[in-house]
Amino acid sequence: MYLMLTILGLLVIQRISCSEPQCSRFHYEEQTLLKMLKLELFVEKMKEDIQSTQQKVLETLQSLDKEKNGLKQDYQEMKERDEAVMLRYAQEVENLKESAKRPTIIFQSKGLINLSPSAGETLVFKTTMLNEGNGYNNSTGVFTAPAAGVYLFTIQLCAHSKHDAQYIIMAEDKEIQRGFFYDTESNSCGTANGLTVLKEGHRVRIKMQYSRQLMESTTAWNTFSGVLLHTY
Structure with missing residues (x-):
């Protein structure tokens, strides 16, 4: 991009310093070079936009990954809590069974x-x-x-x-x-x-x-x- 800006500057200086008859043979090349320069600038701008978009996408993916890990941890904790509750209930049921089997003396x-x-x-x-x-x-x-x-x-x-x-x-x-x-x-x-x-x-x-x-x-x-x- 910096090279294209330098070339553009030289072309402008040359255009100012040359008379129309002397520079007319460069007119087509000059227009073509300007178009190429504009295209390069457009491409650079697109590249910057793409990089910016990629960065945002990356940040979003990282945020989603972090959220996913948080959800996995919450799920694991909930699962462990539920298992503990089920074990406690199972033990209580066993205790009730034992009480039911115990004779009254x-x-x-x-x-x-x-x-x-x-x-x-x-x-x-x-x-x-x-x-x-x-x-x-x-x-x-x-x-x-x-x-x-x-x-x-x-x-x-x-x-x-x-x-x-x-x-x-x-x-x-x-x-x-x-x-x-x-x-x-x-x-x-x-x-x-x-x-x-x-x-x-x-x-x-x-x-x-x-x-x-x-x-x-x-x-x-x-x-x-x-x-x-x-x-x-």
Whole structure:
């Protein structure tokens, strides 16, 4: 382009410096060269326009590519979230299935047959208020596990004022809880819990550590209860 401008300048200078008769033989060449120069200028302008358009197209493609990558990332994150939600729902369904399969085992009994048990004697609670699974025997005071699992047992014993009630919760031949209740001011009841893992057929009972005199009334119950928390 710069070469064409230089040639154009020289032609103009020559045209000014020459007389018409001397320069007339160059008239055709001059017109042709001017046309070529205009064509070159037009081509250069088109080239610049094309380059500008190409740059804009490139920028647009880069922008679209960036947007596409962003959409892919959003899709992946959404997919991972959906998969996590589906896994959580699937786990909840499995938990519900397990809960549906778990047997209901729970019992509660009250009312001691003997309020003056001797040392090592098993406490027998004669009135069965609840016995889902038929694990508790109110003739022996022994609970026999209908299914293997984790069990929670609770006792409440009532003692006269200034007399203690010392107990042991036994699972087969293993002590799972021991303690005593005592009050110097008045008759009182105390509550204790014991957790254990039982196999099917394992037995649980409450025994006294020492010979003691217990008390009972319509407002103070001696009780023994248990519930299956989780099966194996």
